[in-house]
Amino acid sequence: MTFKDLGIIEPILKALSEKGYTHPTPIQEQSIPILLRNKDLMGCAQTGTGKTAAFAIPIIQHIANSQKNNRNNKIKALIVTPTRELAIQIADNFTIYGKHTGIRNTVIFGGVKQGKQTQALQRGVDILVATPGRLLDLMQQGYINLGSIEYFVLDEADQMLDMGFIHDIKKILAKLPSKRQSLFFSATMPSSIVELSRKILGDFDTVTVKPEQATAEKVEQAVYFVSKKAKIKLLVYILETQNIKSTLVFSRTKHGANKIVKLLDRDGIKAAAIHGNKSQTARQKALENFKKGIITVLVATDIAARGIDIDELALVVNYDLPNIPETYVHRIGRTGRAKASGIAISFCNQEERAYLRDIQKLINQKIPVITEHPFINVHDDSSEESSSQNNRNRSRSGNSSNRNKNRNRNQKNRRNSNSRDRK
Numbered sequence: 153m154t155f156k157d158l159g160i161i162e163p164i165l166k167a168l169s170e171k172g173y174t175h176p177t178p179i180q181e182q183s184i185p186i187l188l189r190n191k192d193l194m195g196c197a198q199t200g201t202g203k204t205a206a207f208a209i210p211i212i213q214h215i216a217n218s219q220k221n222n223r224n225n226k227i228k229a230l231i232v233t234p235t236r237e238l239a240i241q242i243a244d245n246f247t248i249y250g251k252h253t254g255i256r257n258t259v260i261f262g263g264v265k266q267g268k269q270t271q272a273l274q275r276g277v278d279i280l281v282a283t284p285g286r287l288l289d290l291m292q293q294g295y296i297n298l299g300s301i302e303y304f305v306l307d308e309a310d311q312m313l314d315m316g317f318i319h320d321i322k323k324i325l326a327k328l329p330s331k332r333q334s335l336f337f338s339a340t341m342p343s344s345i346v347e348l349s350r351k352i353l354g355d356f357d358t359v360t361v362k363p364e365q366a367t368a369e370k371v372e373q374a375v376y377f378v379s380k381k382a383k384i385k386l387l388v389y390i391l392e393t394q395n396i397k398s399t400l401v402f403s404r405t406k407h408g409a410n411k412i413v414k415l416l417d418r419d420g421i422k423a424a425a426i427h428g429n430k431s432q433t434a435r436q437k438a439l440e441n442f443k444k445g446i447i448t449v450l451v452a453t454d455i456a457a458r459g460i461d462i463d464e465l466a467l468v469v470n471y472d473l474p475n476i477p478e479t480y481v482h483r484i485g486r487t488g489r490a491k492a493s494g495i496a497i498s499f500c501n502q503e504e505r506a507y508l509r510d511i512q513k514l515i516n517q518k519i520p521v522i523t524e525h526p527f528i529n530v531h532d533d534s535s536e537e538s539s540s541q542n543n544r545n546r547s548r549s550g551n552s553s554n555r556n557k558n559r560n561r562n563q564k565n566r567r568n569s570n571s572r573d574r575k
């Protein structure tokens with residue numbers, strides 16, 4: 153199956169070939185024909201599957217065909233997405249795929265001055281990519297009228313709900329014309345999401361791509377057992393010994409991300425953090441420096457990392473294991489994008505063993521354990537005051553009384569984290 157077989161028009165085919173896409177991904181193969189038939193679509197898929205092109209290509213094609221005889225400045229397509237990074241990335245993709253069609257897009261998001269965004273809107277655009285808050289704001293100020301929207305995409309719907317955007321979404325929906333083509337994408341489909349989709353979609357077809365296993369199979373994974381305190385030393389050790397070009401490190405908290413950057417800096421490793429407390433400019437700058445190779449390590453929290461699209465990300469490090477197993481799959485999906493394969497390693501301390509078990513259950517795989525490294529943890533985190541040097545000198549087998557103590561502690565920790573998970 154090729155893009156040509158899907159009936160894509162020449163100017164888009166040219167752009168895709170320039171971008172180096174030879175074949176459609178499964179979600180593109182399934183969604184594009186439905187969308188070209190003007191049907192609504194419910195897509196169960198996450199970032200990394202190629203879903204942006206799956207909706208962008210048909211939208212560009214529809215608009216390009218209708219503009220042959222009738223060009224105007226009205227906004228015809230609206231894509232709403234939760235994060236600024238994702239919005240920028242989607243708009244970039246529209247620019248790439250539509251570059252030979254003359255179709256114009258712009259992107260609006262909060263956290264920056266609105267001047268440039270309103271100027272672009274006033275010049276006229278066909279496609280608007282937006283985060284909900286700024287969209288409503290500019291609608292209220294009269295810069296945006298949704299009355300001419302023919303194509304509406306709600307992207308990452310589950311994140312939208314998690315981030316508390318539901319009222320914004322409802323306000324936006326109220327301003328959309330009822331005659332339109334609607335697309336709804338979500339990585340998970342809990343009942344709240346299905347309910348929301350009913351408010352948006354008319355007669356729709358469903359496409360599901362289950363990237364969980366596919367991603368997990370594609371990515372080379374490994375786990376290091378290490379105490380909480382020795383994690384930074386292990387990270388420095390790996391970065392220094394393996395000479396990796398680009399590493400994305402995941403931290404559970406914003407504070408943790410800042411701390412990792414500071415400690416790496418102390419060891420002469422250039423890194424930057426991106427998370428919700430950083431300004432948009434700081435986040436963009438960090439991302440650009442990372443893409444250019446000026447910094448080789450980016451430390452991110454889950455929400456901030458969601459939109460990051462880096463073609464050649466060599467390594468993902470789960471500095472903290474996530475307590476939600478699906479998050480692990482999202483994270484490792486940052487490497488091994490589209491057809492590339494990647495490497496993802498996880499640091500697991502005693503408290504995180506239960507998380508590791510849940511992850512292995514979800515991906516239906518046992519993640520190989522790296523048994524040879526200088527910071528093998530034989531003691532749990534309650535004895536972390538011991539230095540890493542001590543850790544290094546301890547043999548992994550330890551003595552039997554230590555082993556028993558550890559076993560008891562492990563069981564206790566597991567019970568604690570299980571009960572925490574249930575809360």
Ligand code: AMP
Pocket residue numbers: 172173174175176177180198199200201202203204205461463489490491
């Ligand atoms: P997305 O899920 O839209 O974020 O896309 C994930 C990554 O796959 C992005 O880096 C895209 O540029 C890339 N991609 C999308 N479609 C294709 C394709 N047909 N062939 C190769 N790469 C693709």
